[in-house]
Amino acid sequence: MRCHRPGQKMDVGKPEYKVIVERSLGVPCLFDEIVMEVMCGLKNLMHFLVPQEKMKLRNEDLLPMSQGPKMILNHHGFDVKPEIVNYIIILMPCLLLDCEYCDVKNYKPLHLAGEQLKDDVFGINFEGWDLMKLVTALKIVCYPADRAMAEKAMFTHDEVLKFEKDAHKYEDKINKGICLNVYNEMVEARTYIRRTQKTLKSFLPKMHEQSAVKCKTGT
Structure with missing residues (x-):
């Protein structure tokens, strides 16, 4: 194999693949929980990575749910039994993770901008x-003139007055357009998180109930 280098191992999706490849090609292979996690992700992203691939995941390819989605769902208070996992349930934690990443990528820039509130102009901690x-x-x-009551409710009356009074001193310290884009992105992310949580709260009990009925009836 031209792409194989001495000392490298090939990740494979099933233990029988490991046996076959090692026996027929002499290439050492790796199959463990980490590889299973990677393979599960690749299968779910196959339609994106290889658009011409028409493969659809079977239930046995989805079960058990990989640890990543399970951890995300647990973080949001949802316990998903392996027998109810389907493609929709796999997509939900992906959406939640995308929304949470909005905070991760904006954390440092926002805190750097926040230092201006703390030190230079407003003296607000x-x-x-x-x-x-x-x-x-x-x-x-x-945008002191463009504010909603819900936004003002986050702060004390004195803080809001200080924001409005000294806003002009901050004009050359931050890009207003970028600030507004980040604000809108974070609001949208939280909206999607709430909608996804609401969907899961409605959807999961029904799936668990259907699974329990199937177990009792043997269907």
Whole structure:
């Protein structure tokens, strides 16, 4: 095999593949929980990575659910039994993870901008604020005339007055367009998280109930 280098191992999706490849080609193979996790992800992304591939996942390819989606669902308070896993349930944690990544990628830039609130202009200590509160403060500073009651409710009356009074001092310290885009992105991400959680709360009990009925009837 031209692509194989000495000392390398080939990841395979099934233990029988490991036996066949090692026996027929002499290439050492690896099959363990980590490889299974990778293979599960590749199967679910096959339609994206290889658009011409028409393969559809069978139930046995989805079971058991890989550890990544299971951890995400558990983090959001959902316990999914292996027997009810289907493609829709696999997609839900992917959506949740994408939404959570919105906070991860914006964490450092928002805290750097928040230092301006703390030190240079406003003298407001944002420590202990979550990212949504921080980005809302920055949004009010950038667009003091365009604020909602729900946004103002996050802060004390004195904080809001300070944001509005000193907003002009902050004009050359942050890109307003970027700030608004980040704010809208984070609001949208939280909206999707709530919708996904609502869908799961409605969907999972029905799936568990159907699974229990099938077990009792043997169908």
